[in-house]
Amino acid sequence: MEENLVKRSDHGGAVMKEKKVDSSGDKETAGRREEVASKVEEKSQYHENDNMKPSSPGKKELSSSKQVSVKTDTERFSTEPDSMASSSSRKEQDDQLESAKAEMGEVREENQRLKMYLNRIMKDYHNLQMQFYDIVRQDAKNSTATTANNDHQEAVEEPELVSLTLGRFSSDSKKDDKNKTSSQGKEDERGKEGLSLGLDYKFEASKSDLDDEALPNPSPANSCQEPKEEESWPPSKVLKTMRSGDDEALQQNPVKKARVCVRARCDTPTMIDGCQWRKYGQKIAKGNPCPRAYYRCTVAPSCPVRKQVQRYAQDMSILITTYEGTHNHPLPMSATAMASTTSAAASMLLSGSLSSSQPSSNVPSIANTTTANLHGLNFYLSDNSKSMFYLPNSSLSAASSHPTITLDLTSTPSSSSSFPFNRLSSAYPTSARYPSTSLSFGSSESNTMSWGNGLLSYGNSTQPYMKNQIGALNIGRPQTVENSIYQSFMQKNNLNLPQQPLPDTIAAATKAITADPNFQSALAVALTSIIGTGNNGGATQPGRESLGQNLKWGEQPLPITSSYSQTVKGNGCASSFLNKSPSSTSQPGSSMFSPPSLPFSTPKSASTSPGDTRNHSN
DNA sequence: CGGTTTTGACCAGCGC
């Protein structure tokens, strides 16, 4: 601020000096207006400190300029040899002072006007923000209402619901009440508290139609206290050793956890999803020359989350990452994007909300599959676990006993006909105990989503905003979300968004945002990633009270490709899901997302590369 | 030296 004031003083002096040279009053006024306007602009950049005294800048400016002016006049007149001129010069001086005072008053008024204008703009800006949120929330409410009709049980157990909405906030009754009161503040809180989204399937299963999934702790009350107890990932052997008798129900009715499978183009051994993983095993799976690597989460010693990483046999550039389990610890900021996404997917899977089906005949590899083109996302249910990746020989036998949801982030064009998953056949298999589900995030030409450090940028990523977003998130400012959203949207629309969006630009962006269904959908994901913190004190409560609850899959087509960029260890894949052609990835900022063309060029390589032929198979 | 990776061995589930 000090610097700013000094700047203003300098400008003021310059103005008054200019006045001496050019006696034209109009020009002076115009120049001064410009000067004041520029100062107001400057001030707008510091509007956070706007509670400074009104018009103080102008005052300072004028006083300083006045001083300069007087001094200059004195110097000038004092050097005049003619003594007769001294009296007249005094008179002129007085005139100058008078005129300067008059100008000072004018400028002060001008300054006041400009300041009012600025305040009005800021007010409009905030109003637009509020309107934007209201619209989004209203849409969420509508969609939730329709969903509730389809599943009354969800309404009954609403507090437990983890409904994910792409493109809208959930405004579910009770939860909405909370949100209404302090939705924005809540988001801020979440941003401050740290993100702790986990995979929500467990919780979600409590309300799911999959009755055979008797979850140990479906009640939300348990969520906070004993997240670890809920885990059923450890194999029976481990369960025997790890658990005494607390989970009798669990052992009596072994629960097969939902799995979230993420297909993404990735050239590194494993997809960097923000969590820390330790490899504990590797095996050659039947039908796939690439070994399957087993990782467990090491963020917390007792975290039961596992993941399997394997290359897609038919396209080695595709990395198939299967997540299973629920984090029982706060997630790093960078891990929330994937966690929220997978939790959303798991929620979709277990909520039984995948209902519609599209008969088709061009996917022969899946014998009994259902697709739900729900809200523009493609969900695939299959009871043929061995073909869930169109790998007839790829064995994911465990998947036959696990509900699996697949998020396909490798598809290219958004047109639903171009992606094999997009058309599937037959109805929901009643015989399928645990169907597998696929989410297809196809990319459109311009609609791309990219995650970065838990944040999402939407559109043509011409430059990464992660740094700003992270910083903003860390300080939990209310405008963080909006800003990143605005930025992302501006990117999408190829609007050269300045670092400090101008009010009118923001207004235009707001307008466009509210009119763009795709953005709404992406927005929800972004919000999930950004503010989907685990609430309740830190520990990830799978699916409970997490922000994911506030999100429901949008109803709009979402031809997007998610680009999830994370770096935790450095050698991992910043899992680029951008499906753009290599040329398209050459755009600025794409270095963060574009994977090298060679899938197995990573230094450490190995574990999942086809060249790694170490047979860990038994 | 502590954490991670490697890798042979072990176990469980499933189909025949």
Next chain:
DNA sequence: GCGCTGGTCAAAACCG
């Protein structure tokens, strides 16, 4: 019961 396969363990090796 046997073989196959997936999943995990755990000691050794490796790494920073």
